[in-house]
Amino acid sequence: MLGELKVLINKSHNDLLKANLVKSFDSRGMACPYPSFETVKAMNSLNTGDVLEIVTDSDESALKSIPSVCENRKWEFLVLEESKDVWRIRIKK
Amino acid sequence: MSEQQRQQEVHIVLVSNDPNRAYPAFTLALGAVTMGAKCKLYCTMSGLDLVKKGGSSKITMPGAPPLDKYLKDAIDAGVEVTACGPSKEMLIQMGITKDNLEQGVQFEDVIGFLKAALPASRNGGMVLFI
Numbered sequence: 001m002l003g004e005l006k007v008l009i010n011k012s013h014n015d016l017l018k019a020n021l022v023k024s025f026d027s028r029g030m031a032c033p034y035p036s037f038e039t040v041k042a043m044n045s046l047n048t049g050d051v052l053e054i055v056t057d058s059d060e061s062a063l064k065s066i067p068s069v070c071e072n073r074k075w076e077f078l079v080l081e082e083s084k085d086v087w088r089i090r091i092k093k
Numbered sequence: 094m095s096e097q098q099r100q101q102e103v104h105i106v107l108v109s110n111d112p113n114r115a116y117p118a119f120t121l122a123l124g125a126v127t128m129g130a131k132c133k134l135y136c137t138m139s140g141l142d143l144v145k146k147g148g149s150s151k152i153t154m155p156g157a158p159p160l161d162k163y164l165k166d167a168i169d170a171g172v173e174v175t176a177c178g179p180s181k182e183m184l185i186q187m188g189i190t191k192d193n194l195e196q197g198v199q200f201e202d203v204i205g206f207l208k209a210a211l212p213a214s215r216n217g218g219m220v221l222f223i
Contacts, residue, residue, distance in 0.1 A: 037127045
């Protein structure tokens with residue numbers, strides 16, 4: 001599976017590529033700012049060190065909004081491209 | 094508290110029940126708390142329709158959930174939503190009482206709003222009129 005994913009942004013210590021995902025959610029079809037809002041909500045339910053994965057069909061969310069939220073909150077993250085219009089973002093708390 | 098530690102604040106005044114204004118107001122409020130800022134949404138005039146029980150569910154826009162979802166999510170996420178009527182008579186005319194405000198919404202007058210918005214503004218916060 002990992003072989004099909006292309007790393008677009010890596011602001012982590014690489015271990016997010018093979019991280020054990022504690023929680024995931026699909027934000028496809030969500031209106032702005034729900035992908036980012038639900039990301040923070042999900043992260044709030046995790047413990048330090050846990051990893052969340054978000055699936056999105058929005059390039060704005062994948063490449064700009066969610067990375068901005070992560071940088072703002074000092075979370076390590078990784079943006080993976082699954083296909084032309086689907087991205088996966090992994091965030092470590 | 095240092096500049097970096099101080100939580101940024103966004104104070105929004107919403108005066109309309111028009112979806113073209115109400116949606117951006119709530120989008121901004123949800124975005125503000127997502128970015129770690131403190132946010133208040135002060136509803137007055139036609140904006141009061143949003144905080145009257147059942148009112149926000151009637152405000153819709155194609156491609157987005159009804160506004161009651163935004164309202165509930167905003168309150169749950171810590172956005173302080175307040176309702177202001179210029180007079181008791183006006184609130185009565187609009188059919189708004191303490192008992193039919195949405196849960197989590199508090200009455201507040203303009204002095205209450207300014208008491209929080211003025212120091213926030215002095216400290217680099219945003220005060221917006223939508």
